[in-house]
Amino acid sequence: MTEMTTADLPTKIMPVGEGDKDLPHIVIVGGGAGGLELATRLGKKLGKSGRWKKKKANISLIERSRTHIWKPLLHEIAAGSMDVSQHELEYQAQGYWHGFKFRYGEMTGVDREKKLVYLAATYDEEGREITPVRSFRYDILVIAIGSVGNAFGTPGVEKYAIMLDTPVQAERFNRRLINACVRAYAQEGPVLPGQLDVAIIGAGATGTELAAELHRTARGVVAFGLDKIDPENDIKITLIEAAPRILPALPDRISQGVSETLKGLKVDIQTNSRVTEVSDKGVHLANGNFIPSELVVWAAGVKGPAVLGNLGLEVSKSNQLVVSPTLQTSDPSIFAMGDCAYLVPEGETQPVPPRAQAAHQEASHLYTEIQRKLKGEPLRPFKYRDFGSLVSLGHYSTVGSLMGFVVGRSFIIEGLFAKLMYRSLYKMHEVALHGPWKVFLDTLSRTLTRRTEPVVKLH
Known part of the structure; x- marks a missing residue:
């Protein structure tokens, strides 16, 4: 698909309605770990109304896929050691349960003057159109579309x-x-x-x-x-x-x-x-x-998706959106987070690394700061905290380093404790999306089912 520049954006496409027009509209593009966590938390806080609660904002999540898988699990899918159906999450259902609207499609551009984000049409396997080219109005836009592999121009x-x-x-x-x-x-x-x-x-x-x-x-x-x-x-x-x-x-x-x-x-x-x-x-x-x-x-290597270079915003050499300490781009109404954001913390020489823990921390930060922005309060800077890294070698071994327990110290861990810590990272992500009770039941169900299935995928 050819990417559109701002000049190419369709001017006659009316934005799709988003519920109460008097309420601010927060649009999150990208349903990865950070984007989905942010949409879920904002939806529950601002997007729901009830007997004792008034809806405060329209929340929309734009994503080109229909289901979510935690990206650090992709190597298990590739190897065939994980049943995708047991771990994927339906965006449509998640939005219904947690107070946000899921919009299926891929972002092709942004009209910053009119505050519109444009989506390409989607098609099924037979080439029939599912959704047309559309636009959505935003008051606050959060771009969280992750990264793609960087081939560095290597032939083949x-x-x-x-x-x-x-x-x-x-x-x-x-x-x-x-x-x-x-x-x-x-x-x-x-x-x-x-x-x-x-x-x-x-x-x-x-x-x-x-x-x-x-x-x-x-x-x-x-x-x-x-x-x-x-x-x-x-x-x-x-x-x-x-x-x-x-x-x-x-x-x-x-x-x-x-x-x-x-x-x-x-x-x-x-x-x-x-x-x-x-x-x-x-x-x-x-x-x-x-x-x-x-x-x-x-x-x-990783780089930002090609569309980021066509938004009229400042990008890094790796085509990531350059953000300020508040995670705002060169347009104060547009935030960026996760792998597509480029932030060098004060006093550091290297940017925040493209890790799941960074996306989780940025989602938690924007959850509070977007609410402050809606109230007209000044935004506070994001502070990244590196808790270390873990590497899982399947059932052979798990090793890693943990940081932050003692100032200036890091600890090397391995074995069973490291494996439990590695698994806890995914459980933290699941709890942020579903809550602890559902995660417990899902984990129990997967454990029981695993006993009756092949340990690898055979088709």
Whole structure:
């Protein structure tokens, strides 16, 4: 789809009505972790009316997907170790339950003078229009559309590699993995060299976690009757990183521990290796080496979606929206949060990292500050607090560092405690959306169901 500039925006499309026109309209674009949490909390606080409560604002959430999946789980979807249907959330139902309107569509532009946000038309699989090109009026606009993979102009990435930005991409990778195994099993003759090899480019948290998860699930797929395949010799996973070590953003001790675990799983780790091209046969490196691969995953670097550069707002080199300490863009009526926002805290040299904990903190901050803005009160600056990082290697290991317990100190954790802390991050996100009682019941249901299903997805 071709992105529209401000000059291209349709001028004859009337904005869709949003309930009480006398109330302010808060529009949130993007239903990721931060955007959905913010819409849910604002909806419950301002968007609902009842016997003892008066509605104070119209809240709308715009999202191009119909269901929500917590993005840190995408590597589990790609590996086939998670049942998506048990974890996805319906935006339409969430809005109905929590006082906001869900609007299906993708943002294509913003008319800042008229305070309108424009959406592209949507279509079904047969090409029939579902929703037309529309516009929505806003008094306060929050952009939270996340980030996309940054290929840095590397030839062949868009054509031959799969990025893990969305559940659709993760499920596509999983289908290709299963199909490759079935194809190798059904063909005459032995498995060919490289036929089932996987190359993961980028050894940050996503790439590293995917490598470990794939080691287990690939063997799980083979265990269900594909006995012609020898997982120890026929399936090779290569993790490629341009930096001197994997997990370059985390402490060296964590990187070393994860490296030892992955090497024990026979994952081939290639550091100091810059990718120059991805082809249909595999991955070419700057040092002249070639890594044959049936499947290539690109998990190196992020940037803002292309539409952000067409809004007339200041963007960073990575096409993220530059925001002030109050999370406002160069237009004070437009806020940005999550991976699409670029904020360098005072006294720091690096921006707030694109992590789930940052999006959660920014959602909590904007929840209070938007209410202050509606009252005409001055806005307070956002202060990011780094609580550390955790890396899960499936059922093999979980390691990480926790910060903030003692000033100037961080603690390395691993094992069962680290695994519980890792799982608690997702539970915190679920509690923010559903409340503790529903989360408890859902968790119990998933645990019971898991006992009767294959440990990996087989289709």
